[in-house]
Amino acid sequence: MVTLTIDGKEVTVPQGTTILEAARSVDIRIPTLCYHDRLNPIGSCRMCVVEIEGYTHPMAACTTPVDDGIEVVTKSDRLTRIRQDSLKLILVNHPLDCPVCDKGGECLLQDLTYEFGIDQVEYKAAKVERESQYATPLIRYWPDRCIMCLRCVTACQEIKGIGAISIQGDGYGAQVVAVDAEKCQSCGECLQVCPTGALTEDLSRYKGRTWLVDRVPTTCTYCGCGCQLELNVQNDRVIAVTTREGVGVNHGSLCVKGRFGYEFINSDERLTKPLIKKNGKFEEASWDEALDLVASKFSAIKEEHGPGALAGLTSARCTNEENYLFQKFMRAAVGTNNVDHCARL
Numbered sequence: 001m002v003t004l005t006i007d008g009k010e011v012t013v014p015q016g017t018t019i020l021e022a023a024r025s026v027d028i029r030i031p032t033l034c035y036h037d038r039l040n041p042i043g044s045c046r047m048c049v050v051e052i053e054g055y056t057h058p059m060a061a062c063t064t065p066v067d068d069g070i071e072v073v074t075k076s077d078r079l080t081r082i083r084q085d086s087l088k089l090i091l092v093n094h095p096l097d098c099p100v101c102d103k104g105g106e107c108l109l110q111d112l113t114y115e116f117g118i119d120q121v122e123y124k125a126a127k128v129e130r131e132s133q134y135a136t137p138l139i140r141y142w143p144d145r146c147i148m149c150l151r152c153v154t155a156c157q158e159i160k161g162i163g164a165i166s167i168q169g170d171g172y173g174a175q176v177v178a179v180d181a182e183k184c185q186s187c188g189e190c191l192q193v194c195p196t197g198a199l200t201e202d203l204s205r206y207k208g209r210t211w212l213v214d215r216v217p218t219t220c221t222y223c224g225c226g227c228q229l230e231l232n233v234q235n236d237r238v239i240a241v242t243t244r245e246g247v248g249v250n251h252g253s254l255c256v257k258g259r260f261g262y263e264f265i266n267s268d269e270r271l272t273k274p275l276i277k278k279n280g281k282f283e284e285a286s287w288d289e290a291l292d293l294v295a296s297k298f299s300a301i302k303e304e305h306g307p308g309a310l311a312g313l314t315s316a317r318c319t320n321e322e323n324y325l326f327q328k329f330m331r332a333a334v335g336t337n338n339v340d341h342c343a344r345l
């Protein structure tokens with residue numbers, strides 16, 4: 001174990017812990033921008049700089065491991081100036097289009113700009129026009145909003161193990177590109193970790209502001225993994241799906257279906273009433289009518305051929321409880337063990 005002091009507080013942590021982790025373990029907040037709990041430290045933004053007694057230059061807390069006896073300071077006028085300068089350099093070419101940015105209201109860059117009181121940027125840099133080289137039908141990349149934190153590239157590699165995107169170019173001309181577009185599954189992990197509005201969902205643009213939606217926690221219905229997500233609801237319509245970092249078995253990740261496959265919920269083409277085929281044509285029916293028909297057909301088949309002539313196929317899109325009830329129904333009510341599940345097909 002290693003003992004150090006942070007802002008005068010003695011902290012003992014295992015060897016190899018970073019200064020940032022040590023500070024968090026005793027509730028000392030160090031501002032961060034590129035750091036993400038689920039990724040290896042990237043060290044690209046310099047917002048987390050701290051001073052260490054005896055060291056001339058401030059160090060990045062997210063990438064610097066603790067050392068026995070060091071004295072760390074996380075707040076000082078000098079550190080505030082460095083953090084303000086880092087933000088100003090990031091903002092040199094970042095458009096202030098927060099009113100029309102989908103990330104407005106939950107943008108880490110916006111929050112830090114507010115926290116550090118940046119109301120003007122005196123630095124100037126030539127404007128480089130960049131065309132998006134990375135976009136899928138579901139994900140949109142806004143090169144001008146990108147702060148090159150590399151969270152998206154790291155998440156694609158480390159969380160999804162895909163490595164479909166990377167950085168191309170350098171300086172202000174650098175941007176995220178799909179280096180292996182074939183591999184991209186549009187899972188949205190990149191936009192999930194993006195701290196700004198550089199990566200946004202293309203399905204829900206301009207449909208609702210963050211602070212106007214109700215986020216209803218629920219379980220994804222696409223398979224049996226049980227991933228946790230939030231349906232973003234406005235005016236009784238689902239306009240987006242988001243997740244909470246670290247929540248559920250998925251820890252905030254989703255696949256393309258869970259993150260983007262929600263439009264069926266409010267689709268006008270969705271069947272909301274049972275249909276019964278009469279004279280070769282489907283006609284709307286009441287639930288009682290439909291259930292009576294199914295029950296009578298089941299009974300007729302069972303009477304004529306025995307319960308073994310019936311089989312039930314249930315679904316990974318149902319809950320465990322519904323699947324349990326279904327097999328119970330087949331076994332106890334119908335009298336057959338012919339029960340299977342789509343996940344085995």
Ligand code: FES
Nearest residue numbers: 043045046048062
């Ligand atoms: S948070 Fe440490 S360098 Fe970005």
